[in-house]
Amino acid sequence: MSEREIIERVPKQLFIGGTWRGSDDGSVFGVDDPGRGSRLCEVADGQGVDAKAAVEAAVRAQDSWAATPPRERGEILRRAWRLMTDRADDLALLMTLEMGKSLTESRAEVTYAAEYFRWFSEEAVRIDGNYKRNPDGGGRMVVTRRPVGPCLLITPWNFPLAMGTRKIGPAVAAGCTMIVKPAQLTPLSMLALADLLTEAGLPGGVLNVVPSTSASRVTGPVLTDPRVRKLSFTGSTEVGRKLVEQCAPNLQRMSMELGGNAAFLVFDDADLDVAVDGAVTAKMRNNGESCVAANRFLVQSSIAEEFTRRLTDRMAGLRMGHGTESDVAVGPLVNEGQRGKVSELVGDAVERGARATTGGSPAEGDGYFYRPTVLADVPEDARILREEVFGPVAPVTTFDTEEEALSEANGTEYGLVGYVFTRDLDRAVRVGEGLDTGMVGVNTGLVSNASAPFGGVKASGFGREGGDEGIGEYLETKYLALTLRS
Numbered sequence: 448m449s450e451r452e453i454i455e456r457v458p459k460q461l462f463i464g465g466t467w468r469g470s471d472d473g474s475v476f477g478v479d480d481p482g483r484g485s486r487l488c489e490v491a492d493g494q495g496v497d498a499k500a501a502v503e504a505a506v507r508a509q510d511s512w513a514a515t516p517p518r519e520r521g522e523i524l525r526r527a528w529r530l531m532t533d534r535a536d537d538l539a540l541l542m543t544l545e546m547g548k549s550l551t552e553s554r555a556e557v558t559y560a561a562e563y564f565r566w567f568s569e570e571a572v573r574i575d576g577n578y579k580r581n582p583d584g585g586g587r588m589v590v591t592r593r594p595v596g597p598c599l600l601i602t603p604w605n606f607p608l609a610m611g612t613r614k615i616g617p618a619v620a621a622g623c624t625m626i627v628k629p630a631q632l633t634p635l636s637m638l639a640l641a642d643l644l645t646e647a648g649l650p651g652g653v654l655n656v657v658p659s660t661s662a663s664r665v666t667g668p669v670l671t672d673p674r675v676r677k678l679s680f681t682g683s684t685e686v687g688r689k690l691v692e693q694c695a696p697n698l699q700r701m702s703m704e705l706g707g708n709a710a711f712l713v714f715d716d717a718d719l720d721v722a723v724d725g726a727v728t729a730k731m732r733n734n735g736e737s738c739v740a741a742n743r744f745l746v747q748s749s750i751a752e753e754f755t756r757r758l759t760d761r762m763a764g765l766r767m768g769h770g771t772e773s774d775v776a777v778g779p780l781v782n783e784g785q786r787g788k789v790s791e792l793v794g795d796a797v798e799r800g801a802r803a804t805t806g807g808s809p810a811e812g813d814g815y816f817y818r819p820t821v822l823a824d825v826p827e828d829a830r831i832l833r834e835e836v837f838g839p840v841a842p843v844t845t846f847d848t849e850e851e852a853l854s855e856a857n858g859t860e861y862g863l864v865g866y867v868f869t870r871d872l873d874r875a876v877r878v879g880e881g882l883d884t885g886m887v888g889v890n891t892g893l894v895s896n897a898s899a900p901f902g903g904v905k906a907s908g909f910g911r912e913g914g915d916e917g918i919g920e921y922l923e924t925k926y927l928a929l930t931l932r933s
């Protein structure tokens with residue numbers, strides 16, 4: 448489909464109780480193309496009343512959805528995976544238009560996002576339980592698992608589909624209904640997904656989508672309703688902290704996928720070709736706008752100059768342009784605010800003595816472009832080493848010993864992912880286990896995988912998405928005590 452057809456076809460209303468409808472007061476908001484700075488279309492602007500209607504729809508659908516056979520729930524997800532795979536090009540184009548990343552990146556995200564549906568279609572029929580004899584031999588214990596109940600799912604703009612499917616997939620598989628609040632900057636991918644899931648057979652009311660210009664106007668009334676039993680949030684640590692407080696009165700269960708500030712450790716015994724490839728992947732996936740982006744490159748002193756030179760060559764060679772153009776590796780950042788923050792952190796580092804070996808400034812012209820940047824000689828007090836940069840900037844610092852590297856890597860409030868490059872297996876295990884993170888990439892810059900548990904520790908949150916653990920976030924354990932008379 449052409450760009451115009453894609454935008455014309457995507458639903459632009461709220462999706463509540465299986466019906467597309469305008470917002471309560473008829474208001475709409477604009478969705479823009481960050482690569483051109485132009486308007487794509489307008490979408491219904493969800494109000495508090497709409498959020499309450501979505502809760503009613505989710506609550507109404509909960510019992511019959513929980514009673515739907517797991518095989519049937521799994522098959523809906525399997526059909527949705529198939530549809531996403533068949534329509535990957537159209538979904539990717541839609542994503543590129545509203546979010547900016549290159550078509551190659553968007554296609555990769557569609558595949559990754561669809562994999563969560565395939566994975567959880569298989570998990571739906573493996574929800575376990577057990578039957579045991581009491582230790583005293585008298586009674587029996589039956590342990591079963593049941594859906595948590597209606598959930599609120601809040602997603603960010605950086606991966607508009609995948610951050611949705613890794614919540615929707617397990618919720619559908621477990622038998623939970625849901626209200627989704629997509630990011631204001633990228634509601635279109637989620638609306639297209641709701642349409643696709645309906646086509647795959649998802650009954651009305653199971654999934655409700657309420658985009659809005661005011662997140663709290665929608666999420667507030669949902670979380671104050673005690674019938675909503677769980678919140679799954681992906682976004683910044685700052686907003687995550689506020690939402691944890693909001694879940695306290697009703698003691699809702701929570702999964703928190705928050706910010707990151709990943710360290711990328713390169714030891715002098717590493718294969719430098721592999722390390723530089725890994726660095727480009729870990730840094731430039733999604734234009735650097737990723738929670739698992741490598742943000743601090745810690746390189747052993749003896750190879751730091753060579754590593755920086757090679758990384759600089761690779762970053763300087765990346766083609767920047769509108770995401771829909773061919774061979775584009777780097778698209779625009781999502782908006783001016785995001786670009787301003789990247790400029791500020793680079794400016795701070797340079798003022799304190801860092802040196803840009805390539806890039807170091809925004810690009811001129813339309814769209815929110817920032818040049819791929821490598822910073823050498825970054826001093827310890829530079830803000831970029833403490834704050835999540837969320838852009839195409841690679842700050843390089845050096846270390847001498849393994850202890851020093853680990854101490855520096857762990858010296859952050861975040862704990863999502865770390866990367867280690869070495870040929871020494873003992874060291875890989877030692878450092879991998881020593882990193883205070885939920886995930887570690889060993890000689891790879893890519894850890895995301897639907898069949899692996901994704902998540903962090905410390906200020907990066909709690910709970911896991913994907914893998915064997917993912918569905919457990921949407922299930923409660925229930926135990927039946929059986930007393931036998933003889």
Ligand code: NAP
Nearest residue numbers: 602603604629630631662666682683686704705706707738
């Ligand atoms: P954000 O500002 O926290 O927004 C995330 C979502 O929360 C959006 O839907 C947003 O709505 C909503 N939101 C904002 N304020 C809210 C409030 N007071 N109450 C309820 N909802 C609220 O984060 P972002 O800038 O979109 O995303 C980037 C952040 O996400 C980064 O820190 C990144 O590391 C993190 N992230 C983490 C993971 C992970 O798995 N750990 C994955 C991807 C991204 P609006 O769009 O209307 O603001």
